[in-house]
Amino acid sequence: MDTTNGHTVKPYLQSKIHPLKFALWVGIGSILMVFASLTSAYVVRQASGNWIEFVMPKAFYISTALIILSSVLLHLSYLAFKREEERPYKNYLLGAGILGVGFLIFQYQGWLTMMEYGLPLRTNASGDFTYILSWLHAGHVLGGLLAIAISILVAFSIPFKVTASRKLRLELVLTYWHFVDILWIYLLLFFILQ
Amino acid sequence: MAHVADKSKEQSRTDYLIEEYGYDDHFHEHDHGDKYKSGFINHYIFSQDHKMIAKQFLITGMIWAIIAAFMSIIFRMQLGFPETSMAWVKPLLGKWITLNDEGFGVLSPDFYYALVTIHGTILVFFVLTAGLSGTFSNLLIPLQVGARDMASPFMNMLSYWFFFMAGLVMFISLFVGTGPFSGGWVAYPPLSALPEASMGSGVGMTLWLVSLTLFVVSVLLGGINYITTVLNLRTKGMGMWRMPLTIWAFFLTAIIGLLSFPVVVSGFLLLMADRILGTSFYLNEIFVGGHALEYAGGSPILYQHLFWFLGHPEVYIIILPSMGLVSEVLSVHSRKPIFGYKAMVFSMMAIGFLSFIVWAHHMFMSGINPFIANFFVVFTLIIAVPSAVKVFNWITTIFRGSIRYNSASMFAVGFVSMFISGGLTGIYLGNSTIDIQMHDTYFVVAHFHIVMGVAAFFGMFAGIYHWFPKMYGRFMNETLGKIHFWGTMIGAYCIFWPMHYLGIAGVPRRYYSFDVFQTFAHFSTMNKFITVAAILTFFVQILFVVNFFRSIWKGRKVTERNPWKANTLEWTTPIHAGHGNWPGKLPTVQRWAYDYYNNEDGTDFNPQIEPLKEGEADIH
Numbered sequence: 001m002d003t004t005n006g007h008t009v010k011p012y013l014q015s016k017i018h019p020l021k022f023a024l025w026v027g028i029g030s031i032l033m034v035f036a037s038l039t040s041a042y043v044v045r046q047a048s049g050n051w052i053e054f055v056m057p058k059a060f061y062i063s064t065a066l067i068i069l070s071s072v073l074l075h076l077s078y079l080a081f082k083r084e085e086e087r088p089y090k091n092y093l094l095g096a097g098i099l100g101v102g103f104l105i106f107q108y109q110g111w112l113t114m115m116e117y118g119l120p121l122r123t124n125a126s127g128d129f130t131y132i133l134s135w136l137h138a139g140h141v142l143g144g145l146l147a148i149a150i151s152i153l154v155a156f157s158i159p160f161k162v163t164a165s166r167k168l169r170l171e172l173v174l175t176y177w178h179f180v181d182i183l184w185i186y187l188l189l190f191f192i193l194q
Numbered sequence: 195m196a197h198v199a200d201k202s203k204e205q206s207r208t209d210y211l212i213e214e215y216g217y218d219d220h221f222h223e224h225d226h227g228d229k230y231k232s233g234f235i236n237h238y239i240f241s242q243d244h245k246m247i248a249k250q251f252l253i254t255g256m257i258w259a260i261i262a263a264f265m266s267i268i269f270r271m272q273l274g275f276p277e278t279s280m281a282w283v284k285p286l287l288g289k290w291i292t293l294n295d296e297g298f299g300v301l302s303p304d305f306y307y308a309l310v311t312i313h314g315t316i317l318v319f320f321v322l323t324a325g326l327s328g329t330f331s332n333l334l335i336p337l338q339v340g341a342r343d344m345a346s347p348f349m350n351m352l353s354y355w356f357f358f359m360a361g362l363v364m365f366i367s368l369f370v371g372t373g374p375f376s377g378g379w380v381a382y383p384p385l386s387a388l389p390e391a392s393m394g395s396g397v398g399m400t401l402w403l404v405s406l407t408l409f410v411v412s413v414l415l416g417g418i419n420y421i422t423t424v425l426n427l428r429t430k431g432m433g434m435w436r437m438p439l440t441i442w443a444f445f446l447t448a449i450i451g452l453l454s455f456p457v458v459v460s461g462f463l464l465l466m467a468d469r470i471l472g473t474s475f476y477l478n479e480i481f482v483g484g485h486a487l488e489y490a491g492g493s494p495i496l497y498q499h500l501f502w503f504l505g506h507p508e509v510y511i512i513i514l515p516s517m518g519l520v521s522e523v524l525s526v527h528s529r530k531p532i533f534g535y536k537a538m539v540f541s542m543m544a545i546g547f548l549s550f551i552v553w554a555h556h557m558f559m560s561g562i563n564p565f566i567a568n569f570f571v572v573f574t575l576i577i578a579v580p581s582a583v584k585v586f587n588w589i590t591t592i593f594r595g596s597i598r599y600n601s602a603s604m605f606a607v608g609f610v611s612m613f614i615s616g617g618l619t620g621i622y623l624g625n626s627t628i629d630i631q632m633h634d635t636y637f638v639v640a641h642f643h644i645v646m647g648v649a650a651f652f653g654m655f656a657g658i659y660h661w662f663p664k665m666y667g668r669f670m671n672e673t674l675g676k677i678h679f680w681g682t683m684i685g686a687y688c689i690f691w692p693m694h695y696l697g698i699a700g701v702p703r704r705y706y707s708f709d710v711f712q713t714f715a716h717f718s719t720m721n722k723f724i725t726v727a728a729i730l731t732f733f734v735q736i737l738f739v740v741n742f743f744r745s746i747w748k749g750r751k752v753t754e755r756n757p758w759k760a761n762t763l764e765w766t767t768p769i770h771a772g773h774g775n776w777p778g779k780l781p782t783v784q785r786w787a788y789d790y791y792n793n794e795d796g797t798d799f800n801p802q803i804e805p806l807k808e809g810e811a812d813i814h
Contacts, residue, residue: 014425023419030455038464
């Protein structure tokens, strides 16, 4: 929706969902295919033997708790934004960002623990797959953190006002952040159960 | 004079229908003139107008097609005339041609493999994916569904520039000292995983991977836009079952792309890890020069699975857009509704679905379990069913039609011919037992070149000749177009038909020379014939390029909005449509896209904006 020149262009929409939101979902679908294929490759490789089993580092559980909490805070921030409550909106948003950084710190801790186990990269495919999958996920989290950082910058630098375009942007960030959160839970469960 | 009056009557009818029934999105109030045309750079280079981006994809694709075709001429020279000096290409290829004392030039075997590899990579990805789907999805999706532009014009622009960067990196790889990647376009490990495996496996392969990764980003950005635009931005009245088959084809292609390209990215990611980090995903215990490398326990077959999970759907990513273009062109130029519209859509869906469960038919010789191979054989052969439905429908569409014999319709019919010829040999190759004999022979080369190479090109040519008036407001030269058609049709069959015989006799593909094989010595005349046919066909394509660029500036001008008397929405826009496509309201759709029949007033078509007449049934 563009509002320059004082006029609003109203494209004819076939469905109620905003095109950009829909585009995000389609994008999420293709990211899912990357992880689905890598975890399939994991299963295929595991079946052919020469595979060292190891226990997931505790740091990964802490990071999981952090990213879930971060998702919850971002959601609270979004709800506060919709209710036009400036203070909680900003605080929760900041909290979500900090916890997101915390997630990456504990992921890093987890990788260090894996190395201490005697499973540095190149030791065995089991460790290598875990590194590659969690690194790739961390890359996606970094993208999300960048989006949250921009949201924080916007929240603290321009006067608070609920507009359709700001709400849309926040919703896009929120959807993506929930997605990387759920993706990590999937990966962790996959690592534990396999 | 009466003709001129008819034209203006028709144009004012279009204006009236859009004004009367159109959807007012206040675009014209918002966008006086065309704000995007402000400067050269924003209009021609970093354009966000889907029509300009389509032209960028097309012209970039054409440049790549010429480069790749020229590569094939060089390696065909080697195959057809190995005893002839190649000194003439030394100015271009430099050190890859070695001269002996008598000035006789020999093509380096390493570079021969590089040429074959890059020829395949360029044509499959840059020309027949980006150049075809990128061009026509961009041009036609917003125009035919009645949208101002794509869902995200900015992402659309990024899509082109990622493609451009992918091309740039690939182009640079042609000039590195050790040559571009030379292990085949499928990039199987260990040739692709071990930098020391061959000359091109080092820097060349690194650049190849970077290029293809950028390319996948381009495909995904484009695909997300195509799907979203089709589902969300269709104009009022444009139900899914009223969409032209072109849109169905682009839509399904984008879905297949979004589901399969990410998988090859996973494959590339593990390949990069093996190359850069030294992991052993694909590498097993390997000895080089008597020394064991540090890799252990990996499986090169794993890469093949990941690659072909994209690789096979990729075939349909290439052919589906052509199928869509051909359906539209055949219907318009035979003045008949498409036969079996829904059957066409469902067969495309079936092909799309089946394309995901047949990938291992490329791996029958990799030692997979024969019982698993059976599964893939069955589903591969089932693809013949929806394909046959489509062929039947194309033929019945033109059957007893008032066919206009122009370049567009001739290429469309040529597509059907190629698709049948190439499709039939697919039934042989899909059988795992016959594949033991045929695998990696020229039979395979003949099959896929006809069915997805030449056929896809024919669909693309049909599309270019048909939509050129919409792109540039001028027509392409018909005489040159017809010479182009006959030259290509005869030329392509002359190149690829004999290859079937070579393949059945067991001549392997990818070989640099057959000098030491007495068995194949008597095929040298056939190889010469193929090479001569390839060179002649190449020059016919140059004719097309000349016609294309000459027509942009010198072609006969389009004087009416709807020169082909077609039903779809793109022909309701002004001849030179600005960004936003329709200057006023958006047209609304009253009927499906294929109402070609004789009206009482003497016309034989009913545009989609034309309301249903009294007593006329709404087909969809």
